[in-house]
Amino acid sequence: MNVTQLSSVALAALMAGLVSACSPDIPTTKEAPTVNDENCKPENIAKVDDEATRKQFASACLRRGPDFKASEKKAW
Structure with missing residues (x-):
């Protein structure tokens, strides 16, 4: 493999990595x-x-209402 072929393969691998990393399929x-x-x-x-x-959501359900009072932070 000469230098031209090696650089072409490296460029193709770099482009494939960049294109696949920028996928628009971000989970919502x-x-x-x-x-x-x-x-x-x-x-x-x-x-x-x-x-x-x-x-x-379950955490928010547990903390709803006027009776909830967060405990003080403990520094051990």
């Missing part, structure tokens, strides 16, 4: 439902498909 996250008494029932929380959205 669905918006979580509104936090209310009906949506915060366990069976409705389980209906949320995306795991990260479901965890965030």
